[in-house]
Amino acid sequence: MVLVTNLWSSVSHPNNSIVGVDFYPDLTNFEVSRLDSLRYNITFQNASLNFPPTSIFPLDGLVDNVELSQNKDHIELYVTLTHPTNIDYKTIGKCPEQVKLYFDRTPLVNLLKNKHIVIDPSHGGSDYGSISPTSLLEKEVTLDLAYRSKELLEKYQAYVTLLRTSDKDPLPTRKKQNKITSINPDLMISLHTGNDVKGKVIGSRTGFFKTSSQGKKIANIMQKALYKKLIFPNGGIFKTNVSLLKTLPDKSIRVEILNITSRLEEGWMRDDGFRDIMVQGLFNGIKDIFNYSTT
Ligand SMILES: [Zn+2]
Incomplete structure (x- = not known):
């Protein structure tokens, strides 16, 4: 079981809104699905939170809120947007191990x-x-x-x-x-x-x-x-x-x-x-x- 140690967001103007999830000691498998035009769900397998379930509110013009919750042996991340847009992602093996989700700011x-x-x-x-x-x-x-x-x-x-x-x-x-x-x-x-x-x-x-x-x-x-x-x-x-x-x-x-x-x-x-x-x-x-x- 890997631990999620942090949830954060940043913006690269005008290209992307970034939502990051940090892991310890390793990355885990995950699945990205689009729930509707303004909501994405990302499921991280075999992972648990090392902090209470939480939400962050980037309010960066594109990403409104991000919610992280524990569900038995996996973690659910919900991202709510203000405009429909595409998602891309990257995993980075360093310290900490990270999954970065990129939301395209072209609608803005x-x-x-x-x-x-x-x-x-x-x-x-x-x-x-x-x-x-x-x-x-x-x-x-x-x-x-x-x-x-x-x-x-x-x-x-x-x-x-x-x-x-x-x-x-x-x-x-x-x-x-x-x-x-x-x-x-x-x-x-x-x-x-x-x-x-x-x-x-x-x-x-x-x-x-x-x-x-x-x-x-x-x-x-x-x-x-x-x-x-x-x-x-x-x-x-x-x-x-x-x-x-x-x-x-x-x-x-x-x-x-x-x-x-x-x-x-x-x-x-x-x-x-x-x-x-x-x-x-x-x-x-x-x-x-x-x-x-x-x-
Ligand atoms: Zn004045």
């Missing part, structure tokens, strides 16, 4: 390819935006997240225009509006942090232009994706009348990624690894919005 490239997204990293220069209890500046967070989002989305062949690319004062709203009108993007995201005066833990919030029902729909989709990925409370969606969202109300949202005045949320916002998680949350929301508009 198909959704994002040639889409034009405008991101406005709010504030900048002498306009700091909100300031956290330990002096983290909103303008720094929004610019960094915008750059990371651009880099990630471009791997999926999307076009991304940032309305601010350095620590300069923001363009006047009228100029931003003219730029958005001339680009006529598929989606516009005004990126902020929240700034609750009492410093409460709020989580992400997503705003839409008050009269746009389409804006409300896409705000809902983004908010759901952020809430799922960031594991903070759900700040919900809200109406706004800011003129930037009025430019293209059906394609515009305002994301307040986390609340910068909360000691807990600012701590996570400072973390380099968590910034990538926030960007993955934004990516998931953007991808889901395009998936919604093509179905």
